[in-house]
Amino acid sequence: MSTIEASPEVGHDEHGHDHDHPPFLAHHFDTPEQQFDSGKLGIWLFLVTEVLFFSGMFCAYAIFRALRPEVFEGCSQFLNTKLGAINTGVLLFSSLTMAWAVRCSQLEQHKGLVGTLAATLSCAMIFLGVKAIEYSHKFGMGLLPAGLFFYDPSNPHPTEHPPYLAYICAPFALALAGVLIWLVVSAVSGNKFQFAIAKPLSVVCLCFFVGVGLGTVLESGEESADHIDVHADPNGLATAPVMEQAEKTMAAEAAPAIAASGAMVAVDETVLKILAKDPANVGVVSSQNALEQQTAAAGTSTVTGDGEILGAITTTEVDVMTPTTAGVFFSIYYCMTGIHAIHILAGIGVLVWLLVRAVRQDFNRQYFGPVDYVGLYWHLVDLIWIYLFPLLYLIR
Amino acid sequence: MSAHAHSEDDHSADGHDFAHPMSVQTLLAVFFALTFLTVITVAQASFDFGAFEVATVMFIATVKAVLVMAFFMHMLADKPFNAIIFIGSFVFVGLFVMFTLGDSMMTSHSFEPRVEELAPAVAEPTITTVDGAP
Incomplete structure (x- = not known):
């Protein structure tokens, strides 16, 4: 209402102010409905830019999943479905x-509005609390983006x-x-x-720690369930702990072979073949392939030196949870969920403004209008999560 | 638009109310439908649908998205122009993803980090075994 000085109809405007322009109606709008519709068109356009922005990440996801479906399948086992579903x-x-x-x-309904906004904010905080548990758990295990991955x-x-966890909670x-x-x-006062x-x-702020508590309870429950799985199902249905166990066994069995000759490598190969019979052990199958190719390379050429064998191995494609391939999955995971979490934080910011x-x-x-616009933004953030959850957590 | 349509005391009397409050029943019904679909999504993950898995998951997610858009985002009661703009964006997302995916199919291996650039493979004990590196 402060720009009337510039208007040629100052007198008229000032006269009609009390009737024509209620305090919430901006000067450049004729009616509240026009103001509402303009704002709504604006927020829809903003949502379009958000959709296009996220589509870049979904595209990266699609490319790498098409390229390495087994990496996504294997790495998805590290994401806690229970926490994602909650x-x-x-x-x-x-x-x-x-x-x-x-x-x-x-x-x-002013009281109801305050209550529902506070409930929305509380849910946002619980979401972030659970996310904090997920992230800190994975950071601790070294399940980090490519380059930092040290699992x-x-x-x-x-x-x-x-x-x-303390850093995130601080x-x-x-x-x-x-x-x-x-x-x-x-x-x-x-x-x-x-x-x-x-x-x-x-x-609302307390609810973050409710989320952290909820996440802790569910995360610990999942851990013990994993260990039971290993004992109950030794053949493994692509569960990560089984893969871990197989690789541990391999490491133990293979250790003496370092000092030994081709005979030991052959023994090692039989062990690998047994392990590779389980189609779930993608890593073992691929390392077996690598071994075979390496043996073939060493067999056909007359060179027996270590240098040649090393060369043969480095040129072999290794389809396993190497830091780079698994790291790519976690890069995409952190990028998508992280930017989604930033959107939640931004949503919390505007919701606090609405609450005031x-x-x-x-x-x-x-x-x-403002409540409706923030609502549209909030539903879009929800919409993105609706796609993120099955695409990241539910790969079998 | 009457100049008095928005004076504080006669909201309900005037004919220019543009607010269309959604009934509580509708809101709750949509919420429970969404929750139910989430349960289905989680449940289907324990069955093996093979190649149809991604399609199933995306179908359920899209049904959920349509529910959210139609009711929570008031798209049904909204001006059609807004809906056209928003849904139009998905056409471009589709074009973007399809062309990029198609392109990556032809050049996919250049997306892969080359093996010699790999960091030491900690998750790959056999390599250390065979090449004798520490």
């Missing part, structure tokens, strides 16, 4: 509360690693402490408006 449910519920918030703002099947849980703990202090200060904002926000305005009772049936 997060999907949490995000779907937050979508429900967000859609409900739009309804509340349209019906001018070792013979030592999947190295004990000495930085406290990743900003949220600070936020919780800050909001709690604000809550106490506003309660003591009797500032009802600030108290009404700080109250739901402290619940909802406490101020800014919205009414002529002016609910």
Whole structure:
């Protein structure tokens, strides 16, 4: 309402201000409906750019999955389906509360709006808490993007690693402490408006740690289930622990062969053949192929020196969980889920802004645009997760 | 558009209400449908559909996406133009992914890191065995 000075119809505008332009209607719009429709077109265009932005990552996913389906299959076993499913449910519920918030703002149910927005924020925080457990668990195991990947099947849980979970939780703990202090200060000073904002926000911040707790419980449950799997099903249906076990056995069996001659290599080969009978052991099959090719190379040529054999091996394609191939999967995983998580954080930011305005009772049936627009953004973030979850977690 | 359509006291009386609140029943029904479809997605992962697996998963995800778009994003009640813009973006996503995938099929091996550039393969004990490297 501050730009009327420039208008030639200053007098008219100022006169009609109280009737024509309610405080929520921007000067350049004739009616609230026009304002709403313009904003809505804008947010839809923004969502289109978001879809195209994410499509780049989905495209990278499609290319590498088409190129290396077995790497995606193998690496997907390291993603905890239970945590992914819980997060999907949490995000779907937050979508429900967000859609409900739009309804509340349209019906001018101010208390309901604050409640549903706070519920949406809480779900977002639970989602991030569960994600923090997933990420820190994988960081600790060395399941990192290509280049940083150092996962070792013979030592999947190295004990000495930085406290990743503490690093991730620290900003949220600070936020919780800050909001709690604000809550106490506003309660003591009797500032009802600030108290009404700080109250739901402290619940929201607490919810991050609810998510962390939930994630911890489910992650530990999954671990013990994995170990039971190994004992109950020694043949293995492509479960990662079985692969680990097979490779451990191989390492143990192969150790003496380092010092020995071709005879030992032959023994090693029979062991490999037995292991390779299980189609799940992609790694073993490929290392067997590598061995055969290497033997063939050494057999046909008269050269028996180590240098030649080494050359033969390095030119052989190795279809296994090498840091590079597995790292590519985790690069894509961290990129897609990480950028999705950044979108959740951005969503939390705008939802907090909405919460403040909802406490101020800014919205009414002529002016609910901001709630609707944030809702559309939030549903898009949910939509992306709807595709991410099966594509990353549910590969069999 | 009457100039008084938006004065604070006569919202419901005027004929220019553009808010279309969605009924709680619809919201809850969509939510439970989405949850049900999520359960189905997780459950189907334990069966082996072979080559159809990706298609099944994508089909269920798309049904969920359509539910979210139609109801939670109010696309049914929205102006058709907005829906055209948004759904149009998926046409371009399809073109983008299809052409890039088709191209990568022809040149796929250049996407692979060359073997000699590989970091030492920690997950590959046989290599250390055979070539005698530490």
